[in-house]
Amino acid sequence: MQWLIGNWKMAPDTVSQAHLLAKATAAIARRNKKKLTVIVCAPFVYFTPLHSAARTLPLGAQDVSASTKTASTGEISGAMLKSQKVGYCIVGHSERRAMGETDAHVKEKINRLLEKNIRPILCVGEKSRDSQGWYLSVIKDQIESAFSGVAKATIKRFIIAYEPVWAVGAAANRVASPSECREMVIFIRKLVADLYDEKTARAVPILYGGSINEENAASFLTSGEAQGLLVGRVSLVPKQLTLLAAHIANA
Numbered sequence: 001m002q003w004l005i006g007n008w009k010m011a012p013d014t015v016s017q018a019h020l021l022a023k024a025t026a027a028i029a030r031r032n033k034k035k036l037t038v039i040v041c042a043p044f045v046y047f048t049p050l051h052s053a054a055r056t057l058p059l060g061a062q063d064v065s066a067s068t069k070t071a072s073t074g075e076i077s078g079a080m081l082k083s084q085k086v087g088y089c090i091v092g093h094s095e096r097r098a099m100g101e102t103d104a105h106v107k108e109k110i111n112r113l114l115e116k117n118i119r120p121i122l123c124v125g126e127k128s129r130d131s132q133g134w135y136l137s138v139i140k141d142q143i144e145s146a147f148s149g150v151a152k153a154t155i156k157r158f159i160i161a162y163e164p165v166w167a168v169g170a171a172a173n174r175v176a177s178p179s180e181c182r183e184m185v186i187f188i189r190k191l192v193a194d195l196y197d198e199k200t201a202r203a204v205p206i207l208y209g210g211s212i213n214e215e216n217a218a219s220f221l222t223s224g225e226a227q228g229l230l231v232g233r234v235s236l237v238p239k240q241l242t243l244l245a246a247h248i249a250n251a
């Protein structure tokens with residue numbers, strides 16, 4: 001089973017557009033249900049309308065508050081997500097890290113999610129690459145910080161998404177190659193195995209994200225050895241998402 005997670009980011013603009021998009025995405029999920037688990041990480045305000053649009057579509061959030069205090073204006077708690085039937089939540093996305101989110105914040109957010117039995121989709125990724133391989137230490141620090149104090153039995157709740165910052169979003173420098181993805185999937189798996197053990201590491205899906213399209217998607221799963229994809233822009237365009245899902249379901 002492969003994962004296909006859509007990160008809608010700050011889109012679409014209206015509830016009715018969100019409704020239509022959720023319906024189209026649910027249809028894609030139904031068509032590919034034997035091979036794909038499709039999840040939509042939507043803006044907070046759309047959870048309730050989305051339940052009525054697409055009852056079967058698993059929902060994720062794009063962030064959660066690290067705070068435990070109700071006096072946290074503008075924040076959304078793990079308990080609120082749970083009450084909206086949100087089963088997954090992205091943490092550590094590069095766009096949030098760019099707004100000041102640190103590994104310490106990510107760790108606290110993971111705690112809030114695990115307390116409510118919500119599965120963290122932990123994003124890790126380096127800003128740039130160098131020829132000596134120092135970028136690997138960025139990933140190591142992110143993984144070790146996120147998993148510090150997490151019990152072995154809880155690790156299988158995690159989904160890790162490797163998203164090199166230089167390949168994410170409209171300002172991406174270039175798309176990563178499947179071999180760069182494969183190298184990182186092996187590296188991340190080894191890091192988790194060193195912290196726990198190989199069996200535990202194998203239970204954590206490692207996804208790839210960053211400028212995925214229907215042409216390159218399948219190669220990240222085959223030669224790239226990722227167990228799924230986290231897609232941004234394509235998740236907002238049902239025609240493109242349909243093609244992408246078909247390519248990866250047949251990979």
Ligand code: PGA
Pocket residue numbers: 007163167168169170209210211212230231232233234
């Ligand atoms: P993109 O975004 O597919 O638009 O590059 C991916 C992400 O940020 O998760």
